Amino acid sequence: MIYSNIPAAQTLVLYFKLRGVKNIVISPGSRNAPLTISFTKNSFFKCYSIVDERCAAFFAMGMAQHLQEPVAVICSSGSAMLNFYPAVAEAFYSDIPLIVVSADRPSYRIDIGDGQTIRQENVLEKHIGYSANLKQDVSHATDSISKFGKSLLNEKQEEIQSHNEREIAKALSVAFDEKYPVHINIPFEEPLYGRAEGASVQIKDKGEYLEQKSSNEENWVELAKVWKSNPRKMVLVGVNQPNAIEAEVLENLAQDPNTLVFTETTSNLHHPEFFESIDSIIAPIEKSKNRNELFKALQPELLVTFGGLIVSKKIKAFLREYGPKQHWHVDTKKANDTFYCLTKHIKTNPNQFFKRVVSENINPTNDYKAFWESKKNKYEAKRDVYLKEIPFSDFSVFDRIIKNIPKGYQVHLANSSTVRYAQLFPLDASLKVFCNRGTSGIDGTTSTAVGSSIYSKEPTVLFTGDLSFFYDSNAMWNNYMRPDFRIVLINNSGGGIFRILPGMEETEEFETFFETSHELSAKHLANMYGFEHINAQNKTELELGLVEFYSKSNRPKILEVATPRVLNNKILLGYFDFIS
Structure with a gap:
C-alpha cells in the first residue's frame, strides 16, 4: 500500500481502517494532499471527489444518514472547512455521525498574513460531538520547523504520536457510539506529496474512550x-x-x-x-x-x-x-x-x-x-372534493406527484413549502422518506439526496422547491449521479412559503427581499449537468410528464413543474377554510 510519508496522515488512515470507516468524500486541495494520497491509494476505502465543500459535506452526510454509519469528508486548509458548517449543524441536530477532517497549516503560519490560513482549531465546537486537534509531527519537514517553529521541538515525536492516536480514537468513539459529528484537525508542513511503501507507524488499539453510562432502569x-x-x-x-x-x-x-x-x-x-x-x-x-x-x-x-x-x-x-x-x-x-x-x-x-x-x-x-x-374521515373526504374544484397549483401538483411515486422508492423532501405540502397527503407505506429537519435549512437538500442515493437499493426521487434547487445546484456537479435519480422541481418563481406566513403584503420590497421572485428555469442547468429535462405547465402536461419521468433511462431526470406564484397561497389557505 502507498501512504503519505507524514506520520499523522498514516495514523488517521490506519485508525479509519481499524474502525471500518470506508467512505471518504474529498474536496480537492493541496494542504490535504497527504490524506488524499493515503486514502485513494488504499483499496479498503471508497473515495469520492466533490469540488464544492458545502455540497461535499451534505453528500457525505446523506450517505451517513442512509448507511447509519460514520462517513468522512476531507478538505484543505482555510475557508474551505467553513463551508462544511451547515452540514455539520444538520448532522449535530439529526444525530448523524459525520466525520470532518480538515488539513491545517502549521501553528507558526497562522495569523502572520500567510495565504489560506484561518484559526481552524475548535472552529466547529458549538455543533460538534468532539474536536480532535492533532499535533504537528516533528519528524517531518525538520528544516522548516527548525527555522520557524523551534518551540515544537520541545516535544518528542513519540509523545506527539501518542497524543494523535488518543485524539483520533476518542473522536471515532464519539462518532460511532454517540452518533455525533466529530472534527479532526491535522496540521501539515510542506513538502506534502511525499510517499512511502507501507506505513512507518504502528498504531495501538486505543479501545473505548467514552465513559460507560450506567443503564437506565425504569419502573x-x-x-x-x-x-x-x-x-x-x-x-x-x-x-x-x-x-x-x-x-x-x-x-x-x-x-x-x-x-x-x-x-x-x-x-x-x-x-x-x-x-x-x-x-x-x-x-x-x-x-x-x-x-x-x-x-x-x-x-x-x-x-x-x-x-x-x-x-x-x-x-x-x-x-x-x-x-x-x-x-x-x-x-x-x-x-x-x-x-x-x-x-x-x-x-x-x-x-x-x-x-x-x-x-x-x-x-x-x-x-x-x-x-x-370521525373528524379525520370528514377532512379526508373534503380534501378529495376540494381537489376537484381548484385550478392547477402547488396543492393539486403535490396531490398528483405523491400519488404517482412508484412503490419502494427512496423519497427526499426539501424544506420550507415542500415538506409542509407533503404533510397534507398520504404516502404509500413502501416509500422511505428523508428530510433535513435538524436545522430545517434549504441548503444542501439536493446534495444530501445524491449522497444518500449512492448505496440505496431503490431509486431516489427528490421533491424540491425552486429556491432550494437553485441554491444547491452544485450538487449535480459530480460523477456519481445514478441514471435512476429523479428530481421533481416545483417552480413557483420564488419563496412561496413567505406568502402563507403572517406579514405577507403585495409590495416590491416583499417580492424582492422575502419572496425573492425570479424567472429562472432549470433547463440550462439540466443540459450542463447531463440531466434529461421535462417541463410541465398544466395538468395534462404533468400527467404525461410523470409517465416519461419515471421511465427507465440512461441519464437522471428533472421534472420541472411551473405553478402560479400569486395563486398558490390562496389555494392552500382556502383548503383549511374548506375543510373547516
Whole structure:
C-alpha cells in the first residue's frame, strides 16, 4: 500500500481502517494532499471527489444518514472547512455521525498574513460531538520547523504520536457510539506529496474512550400502570428512520382505543388508524367558533413522543398552550422539551418501551379516539372534493406527484413549502422518506439526496422547491449521479412559503427581499449537468410528464413543474377554510 510519508496522515488512515470507516468524500486541495494520497491509494476505502465543500459535506452526510454509519469528508486548509458548517449543524441536530477532517497549516503560519490560513482549531465546537486537534509531527519537514517553529521541538515525536492516536480514537468513539459529528484537525508542513511503501507507524488499539453510562432502569410496572389507566393519550412521532418500529408495536398502538397516534411524512410510520395529516385536524379547530372547547377535547393527559424534530407548527402551538399533565420522551440519547412540559426522559428505544408499556385489549373509557377519527374521515373526504374544484397549483401538483411515486422508492423532501405540502397527503407505506429537519435549512437538500442515493437499493426521487434547487445546484456537479435519480422541481418563481406566513403584503420590497421572485428555469442547468429535462405547465402536461419521468433511462431526470406564484397561497389557505 502507498501512504503519505507524514506520520499523522498514516495514523488517521490506519485508525479509519481499524474502525471500518470506508467512505471518504474529498474536496480537492493541496494542504490535504497527504490524506488524499493515503486514502485513494488504499483499496479498503471508497473515495469520492466533490469540488464544492458545502455540497461535499451534505453528500457525505446523506450517505451517513442512509448507511447509519460514520462517513468522512476531507478538505484543505482555510475557508474551505467553513463551508462544511451547515452540514455539520444538520448532522449535530439529526444525530448523524459525520466525520470532518480538515488539513491545517502549521501553528507558526497562522495569523502572520500567510495565504489560506484561518484559526481552524475548535472552529466547529458549538455543533460538534468532539474536536480532535492533532499535533504537528516533528519528524517531518525538520528544516522548516527548525527555522520557524523551534518551540515544537520541545516535544518528542513519540509523545506527539501518542497524543494523535488518543485524539483520533476518542473522536471515532464519539462518532460511532454517540452518533455525533466529530472534527479532526491535522496540521501539515510542506513538502506534502511525499510517499512511502507501507506505513512507518504502528498504531495501538486505543479501545473505548467514552465513559460507560450506567443503564437506565425504569419502573416498567409503574409506567405500564400509568399508560393503562390514562384515558386520553397522544403519541406524536417526529423524524424516524424507515422500518425502525416493529409491526407488533404499530398494531398494538393502533388498537388502543384511548390513544391518538399523530405521525408526519418524515415519521415513516403507516397504519389506517394513525393520523397522518396533523394540520388538517388542527387548522379547522383554529377557525372554529368553539375553538377553546375543541382544543380541550383534543388535549391529552399523557403525551408520549419519540423520533426527531416535528414539522407541524400547529401541533407545537397547540401543545404549548394546551399542555398535557405528563410528557414522556422516549430516546436513548436526548429529550427535547419542545412543548415546555417535559416530565420524563425514558432512555430506551421505542420498540422496547411500547412492548413493555402498551397492553393489549384495553377497554375504551371514553370516545377520545372515536371522536377525532370521525373528524379525520370528514377532512379526508373534503380534501378529495376540494381537489376537484381548484385550478392547477402547488396543492393539486403535490396531490398528483405523491400519488404517482412508484412503490419502494427512496423519497427526499426539501424544506420550507415542500415538506409542509407533503404533510397534507398520504404516502404509500413502501416509500422511505428523508428530510433535513435538524436545522430545517434549504441548503444542501439536493446534495444530501445524491449522497444518500449512492448505496440505496431503490431509486431516489427528490421533491424540491425552486429556491432550494437553485441554491444547491452544485450538487449535480459530480460523477456519481445514478441514471435512476429523479428530481421533481416545483417552480413557483420564488419563496412561496413567505406568502402563507403572517406579514405577507403585495409590495416590491416583499417580492424582492422575502419572496425573492425570479424567472429562472432549470433547463440550462439540466443540459450542463447531463440531466434529461421535462417541463410541465398544466395538468395534462404533468400527467404525461410523470409517465416519461419515471421511465427507465440512461441519464437522471428533472421534472420541472411551473405553478402560479400569486395563486398558490390562496389555494392552500382556502383548503383549511374548506375543510373547516
